[in-house]
Amino acid sequence: MTITILAFIIALFFAMNIGASGAAASMGVAYGSGAIKKRNIALWISGVGVFLGAIIGGKEVVKTIGSGIIPSSILNVNLVIIILGASAFSLFIANMAGIPLSTSEVTVGSIVGVGIAFHAVFTDKLLIIVMFWLIVPIVAFALAFFANLLIKDIERRFIWLKQKKWTRILTVLVILTGFFEAFSAGMNNVANSVGPLVGAGLLSVDSGTCIGGLFVALGAICLGKRVIETNGKKITNFTLLQGSAVSGLGAMLVISASLLGIPIPQTQVTTCSIIGIGLSEKGCSIFRKSVIEKLLKVWLVSPVFSLVISYSLVKIFLEADPYSISIVLCVFLATLGSVSLMKHTGKWNSQNNRKDKIKYIIRTRKREREPAAWRDFS
Structure with a gap:
């Protein structure tokens, strides 16, 4: 009973960190473009959107996380704690650094680490997920780049769009698309915290999406300040039309993946869209910003980092033998x-x-x- 309670505590802690990272970043565009001037209001809108997205459309990705990557038959409370603990630890470090990390990558990495330890990974499903990880952010980058070229042409041709009346309409538009993106974050990201619990039979799918969505929303509202600053202010600045394009494109791509049950790096989609806008505005100089370099490094390391942690925990605590422990210690020291x-x-x-x-x-x-x-x- 105590172990089960611990599993739920870790899952809810992880859910709040997911809200602080992925969900908060979804409103970074609306905040960065000036559509929402107060950061706390942006975070509250994000929280409401992510909760609704979780309870309405989060079931398919929950099923994938719970039983689509490794067999649910091998999942028990101990493995759930290892998966969620490795994921939460990786994400917590990123949140402390103010980096919008992909919760999907760290969760899938932790699950794969456990699967490797037990020689039970559905490699065909894993390859499909990794393919989506590579393709979707590139598509988001390209669409945002070309969309911004079109936006610049529209703003040059139709100067009246900058009048006060139309500015108000565009402000409402960028807030709505930001809410739409938060909704998509709820659909896709809630599975990362409750999927292992559902796979182990500790929660039903409906209860998992509801409880997980609530705590992801609380995390966005209470802990998302640093990440929303990173995504909204430190990468590039936006006009209202640019902000609408970034949020709308990101939401469309993430919702499409969620309907297919694919856990997608939603934060990467949003950030790549932002970088696409910045590239068409400022050229290659945007790639020289230190925050871009930091994001790329964390993205590359995060799934491997959580994989190694979960695999090591299995070998140390569940399948302890001197050889495995020696290898883990050597890798850690290296x-x-x-x-x-x-x-x-x-x-x-x-x-x-x-x-x-x-x-x-x-x-x-x-x-x-x-x-x-x-x-x-x-």
């Missing part, structure tokens, strides 16, 4: 060493760049103090 080395290398390069810059400034000032004839000669 990872820590690699991270430490990368940090040291980064600091070293930063110090060298700073020294080179100081030397350049000193040389430039010396040349400015020299006579013109001597500067020409040198």
Whole structure:
């Protein structure tokens, strides 16, 4: 009984972190475009949208997470705790860094880690999911890029759209599309917290979507401040038409995947749409922003990170043997060493760049103090 209660606590904690990451990011466009000026209002709208999306359309993805990647027959309370614990830990780290991480990636990674430990993974379904992960964000990026070219042409041709009357209409439009995107986040992301519980027979599908949706909504409202700032303000700025395009495209793609029962990286879809808008506005300079680099690194690491954690936990606590524990410890120490080395290398390069810059400034000032004839000669 105590273990079951622990499983539910971890699931609800994970649900709140999902709300803080994916659901909050869904309203980042409306907030960043200025359609909603107060951050708390944007988060409340996000919470309502994600709850409705979960209870209305979240069932198909719950079934996939619960029994579509690994057999539900191997799931028990212990494995549910391992899956949700590995996922929640990965997502919590990302939230503390203010990074909109894909909850679908960390959850699927944790499930696959358990499946590998028991040699029971539905590889055909997994390949389909990974294919969607690769294709859908690229499609979102491309659609947003070309949509923005069209938007810029429309704004240039129809200057009257910037009049106060039409600005109000566009403001309502971007809020509605933001709500639509939050709705899609509820459809797709609630499964990540309650899917393992449903697969293990601890919850029904209907109860899981309702309870999970409620806690995802609470997470968006209470914990989503840093992520909505990252998505809304730190990547690029938007007009109202651009904000509507990003939210509408993201919602359309995520809802389509949800109807097929595919857990999709909803945050990646939204962020790739934002980057597509930024590329058509500012060119390749947007890729030099540190926040973009940080997002890409976390996206690449997150599924592997949660996979390794869940696999290690199974080997240590459920199938303990000296060989497995030794391998896990070696991998952990190697990872820590690699991270430490990368940090040291980064600091070293930063110090060298700073020294080179100081030397350049000193040389430039010396040349400015020299006579013109001597500067020409040198």
